[in-house]
Amino acid sequence: MPEPALAAAVRRSPALRASARYLAVVLAALAVFAAVLLLAGKDPLRAYADTFRDTLADAYGFSELLVRMTPLLLAAVAVALPARLGLINVGGEGQLYMGAWLASAGALLFPRWPAWLLLPLVAMLGFAGGALWAAIPGVLRGLRLVNETIATLLLNYVAPLVVSYSIFGPWRSAESSAYPQSPAFADAARLPSFLDTRIHAGLLVSLAALLFYWLLLEKTRWGVQMRAIGGNPEAAQRLGIPVAVWIVVALAMGGGMAGLAGMGEVMGIHGRLRQGLSPGYGFTGFLIAWLAGGRAMGILLMAFLFAMITSAGDTLQITQGVPYAVVNILLAVILFIVLARRRGWAR
Amino acid sequence: MGPRDAGTSPGAPPLLEARSIRKRYGPVLANDGVDLTLCRGEVHALLGENGAGKSTLSKILYGFIRPDAGELLWNGERVELGSPRDARRLGIGMVFQSFMLIPALSVLENIALFLGDLPAIVRGEAVGRRIRALGDRFGLHVDPSAPVRQLSVGDQQKVEILKLLLAEARVLVFDEPTKVLAPHEVRALVRVFGALKAEGYAILFITHKLREALACADRITVLRQGRVAGRPRPDQADAATLVKLMFGDREPGPSVAAEAAPSRPPGAGPIFELRGAWSRASGSETPLRGLDLTIRAGEIVGVAGVSGSGQKELGDLILGLRPLSAGTRWFDGEDASSWSIARLRERGVAFVPEDPLAMAAVPGMSVRENLVLGTGRRYWKGATVDWPRLESAMTASFGALAFPVPPLDRPAFALSGGNLQRMVIARELAHAPRLVVALYPTRGLDVRSAVSVRELLQRARDTGTGVLLISEDLDELAELSDRLLVLYGGAVTGEFARGGWTAEEVGHLMTGSKGAALA
Numbered sequence: 001m002p003e004p005a006l007a008a009a010v011r012r013s014p015a016l017r018a019s020a021r022y023l024a025v026v027l028a029a030l031a032v033f034a035a036v037l038l039l040a041g042k043d044p045l046r047a048y049a050d051t052f053r054d055t056l057a058d059a060y061g062f063s064e065l066l067v068r069m070t071p072l073l074l075a076a077v078a079v080a081l082p083a084r085l086g087l088i089n090v091g092g093e094g095q096l097y098m099g100a101w102l103a104s105a106g107a108l109l110f111p112r113w114p115a116w117l118l119l120p121l122v123a124m125l126g127f128a129g130g131a132l133w134a135a136i137p138g139v140l141r142g143l144r145l146v147n148e149t150i151a152t153l154l155l156n157y158v159a160p161l162v163v164s165y166s167i168f169g170p171w172r173s174a175e176s177s178a179y180p181q182s183p184a185f186a187d188a189a190r191l192p193s194f195l196d197t198r199i200h201a202g203l204l205v206s207l208a209a210l211l212f213y214w215l216l217l218e219k220t221r222w223g224v225q226m227r228a229i230g231g232n233p234e235a236a237q238r239l240g241i242p243v244a245v246w247i248v249v250a251l252a253m254g255g256g257m258a259g260l261a262g263m264g265e266v267m268g269i270h271g272r273l274r275q276g277l278s279p280g281y282g283f284t285g286f287l288i289a290w291l292a293g294g295r296a297m298g299i300l301l302m303a304f305l306f307a308m309i310t311s312a313g314d315t316l317q318i319t320q321g322v323p324y325a326v327v328n329i330l331l332a333v334i335l336f337i338v339l340a341r342r343r344g345w346a347r
Numbered sequence: 348m349g350p351r352d353a354g355t356s357p358g359a360p361p362l363l364e365a366r367s368i369r370k371r372y373g374p375v376l377a378n379d380g381v382d383l384t385l386c387r388g389e390v391h392a393l394l395g396e397n398g399a400g401k402s403t404l405s406k407i408l409y410g411f412i413r414p415d416a417g418e419l420l421w422n423g424e425r426v427e428l429g430s431p432r433d434a435r436r437l438g439i440g441m442v443f444q445s446f447m448l449i450p451a452l453s454v455l456e457n458i459a460l461f462l463g464d465l466p467a468i469v470r471g472e473a474v475g476r477r478i479r480a481l482g483d484r485f486g487l488h489v490d491p492s493a494p495v496r497q498l499s500v501g502d503q504q505k506v507e508i509l510k511l512l513l514a515e516a517r518v519l520v521f522d523e524p525t526k527v528l529a530p531h532e533v534r535a536l537v538r539v540f541g542a543l544k545a546e547g548y549a550i551l552f553i554t555h556k557l558r559e560a561l562a563c564a565d566r567i568t569v570l571r572q573g574r575v576a577g578r579p580r581p582d583q584a585d586a587a588t589l590v591k592l593m594f595g596d597r598e599p600g601p602s603v604a605a606e607a608a609p610s611r612p613p614g615a616g617p618i619f620e621l622r623g624a625w626s627r628a629s630g631s632e633t634p635l636r637g638l639d640l641t642i643r644a645g646e647i648v649g650v651a652g653v654s655g656s657g658q659k660e661l662g663d664l665i666l667g668l669r670p671l672s673a674g675t676r677w678f679d680g681e682d683a684s685s686w687s688i689a690r691l692r693e694r695g696v697a698f699v700p701e702d703p704l705a706m707a708a709v710p711g712m713s714v715r716e717n718l719v720l721g722t723g724r725r726y727w728k729g730a731t732v733d734w735p736r737l738e739s740a741m742t743a744s745f746g747a748l749a750f751p752v753p754p755l756d757r758p759a760f761a762l763s764g765g766n767l768q769r770m771v772i773a774r775e776l777a778h779a780p781r782l783v784v785a786l787y788p789t790r791g792l793d794v795r796s797a798v799s800v801r802e803l804l805q806r807a808r809d810t811g812t813g814v815l816l817i818s819e820d821l822d823e824l825a826e827l828s829d830r831l832l833v834l835y836g837g838a839v840t841g842e843f844a845r846g847g848w849t850a851e852e853v854g855h856l857m858t859g860s861k862g863a864a865l866a
Contacts, residue, residue: 239721
């Protein structure tokens with residue numbers, strides 16, 4: 001039987017095959033979610049049309065989608081990079097908060113510095129905040145004391161308290177006593193935004209981080225060592241790869257990525273440090289990295305998709321009158337479908 | 348097609364009979380018209396090199412896999428074995444190479460678990476009595492209340508046999524049961540075979556070791572490339588006949604006969620030394636207790652011992668995987684006590700592992716990437732690896748060893764076991780190592796691959812490399828070792844020059860039963 005040209009092309013190319021798989025997952029999830037909407041007495045086609053109109057087909061909607069995608073990309077790399085060594089970093093959320101916190105400290109301490117100096121400083125501090133925070137579980141794991149999954153998870157509860165302490169205490173703004181937050185950062189510390197939207201330079205940082213992740217793991221000799229640890233820790237150790245050192249470095253690099261996401265949120269969006277600066281980006285990043293199996297292109301696609309789904313929550317709330325939380329159903333369905341036939345991580 | 352397999356007892360049908368078994372895996376015919384009978388009261392040895400079809404046949408007899416063609420008869424009646432449950436119900440039991448025991452549970456609990464109709468409350472006493480009774484009858488003495496993790500390998504094997512006897516198996520399939528045993532344990536097992544035979548059990552004894560087959564089998568079937576190559580009578584056959592049958596015209600070379608190579612002249616300085624080395628141990632490990640060891644250039648130092656005598660710890664200590672808690676480590680006249688694994692490797696310490704896929708390769712990475720692992724900074728180029736230079740160096744190493752170069756883009760897990768071992772050896776020997784640590788390098792290899800690994804070690808020795816060979820195979824140690832150390836309980840209990848020892852003597856030192864031997 002002659003095969004259609006498209007099907008043949010898909011079969012030959014791994015990239016096309018992967019894309020086809022993602023597409024199938026999304027379509028299946030949308031079908032299940034449509035059933036949920038039907039049960040709730042809503043019109044799913046209408047809902048999807050509204051979502052499409054408000055996100056992809058609308059300039060403002062699309063810009064907001066990219067705004068959401070910015071921290072998601074970084075949070076996903078924060079999980080994917082250590083995962084290539086077999087490390088499970090569930091602490092993206094906490095690392096994001098610590099990145100935001102340390103970047104804020106820089107912005108508040110040196111408000112008079114010019115932008116060309118202050119921006120690199122806050123970016124570095126953002127990275128350092130997350131990296132140091134993740135290095136704690138890294139060292140504990142490297143010394144074989146505490147499992148990194150537990151440590152990163154628990155530190156998620158500590159980091160927001162550090163932020164809260166600062167904005168209720170030493171950094172509290174005098175402008176408003178009702179709302180705990182830091183003073184607004186100097187303009188020099190704010191990430192430039194583009195085209196009159198909320199899209200900020202953090203998006204470029206995110207894309208660069210994703211590219212860095214891919215190059216590091218696939219093209220460098222360090223990547224070979226890291227993947228060897230993930231693929232067979234015993235062999236890696238026997239062959240003289242400094243496993244403990246790499247565990248600390250990889251977790252710290254991952255944490256730094258999440259820290260950059262936090263830096264982007266405070267310097268690009270909020271303009272000051274406040275509570276609740278992330279609606280769980282760190283956790284969503286974990287889902288993205290896992291669904292993408294650590295593949296860079298998969299992370300890009302999945303981050304886009306998740307940004308769209310969370311944007312859809314807003315749309316549905318307004319147009320269909322369903323609670324925002326229904327998008328969690330959709331996220332869960334996607335997770336379920338992907339996990340049902342897991343392909344494993346990139347090696 | 349091999350000759351028909353005629354049972355020894357002409358009257359009754361054999362307990363279990365396989366007729367014209369055929370099984371294909373892709374392009375490979377693993378079994379091609381194999382006949383086999385197992386009769387009451389006999390030991391039937393099944394011989395063959397790796398890949399000859401022994402394990403396929405045993406899996407078919409135990410219901411793990413179904414044959415593509417052919418039939419199985421139980422007491423002369425045709426049966427279908429859809430699963431090991433069916434086989435067990437008939438009375439076919441199997442003792443696997445890796446035991447199916449739960450270490451934390453007692454002997455009694457392990458056996459009770461295996462008996463199908465486990466009641467809600469296990470009546471320990473009744474089972475315990477039966478275990479003791481069977482133990483007395485067949486020489487299988489184990490304490491039913493002892494946790495399995497405390498048992499030696501030989502005793503664990505007894506538990507496996509007891510399990511089958513309590514489950515009323517009549518046919519017992521032993522898959523290379525002597526591989527993990529010390530010489531006196533092998534003799535004990537042969538005595539158990541005798542007792543079982545006398546009570547009418549049928550035993551299928553799968554093995555690589557010709558001598559054992561000749562010593563205890565009533566009948567022998569040799570498989571070669573999925574077919575029966577012959578059924579020599581044990582009282583008329585010798586090792587040479589069996590080798591000829593196993594390998595056809597491709598005989599594995601003279602070293603199977605294990606003639607002693609001339610001892611190297613001493614004089615070469617020590618490459619590696621441990622002086623009073625102690626190590627800490629956790630869990631089931633054996634700490635090393637004040638070990639002294641010298642390896643000179645151009646000699647093979649053999650280390651004998653039953654498993655768990657500290658071999659793994661010794662290997663790890665030499666390779667830098669664990670720290671010394673006391674004592675010193677010397678490499679080439681330098682104090683190497685605190686050197687890292689990477690530094691030791693860079694200076695020329697290489698290792699040939701027991702299980703290359705688990706210990707020295709990353710299954711998911713390509714062969715090319717696996718080849719660069721462990722080469723230190725030799726092939727670094729900026730932020731990447733100088734792949735072309737690596738490839739040419741490794742190709743040269745494969746060539747020098749007369750190994751075929753595997754496809755470099757394939758993932759390591761796609762290589763066969765033998766090719767994987769060759770990949771690791773080619774990498775380890777690529778940079779003229781000063782010291783090679785070989786940990787059970789031939790365990791699980793067929794006779795021919797084992798011979799080629801032994802020849803490699805000899806060749807390395809002949810070019811001035813120091814070799815430490817840790818092995819449980821006394822024949823191998825006798826053939827290769829210029830000096831032999833016996834390890835027991837983390838200490839050296841004996842040291843011999845080439846030819847200055849007997850298996851009996853070493854066997855007793857290995858098991859700490861020297862006194863008993865003299866009494």
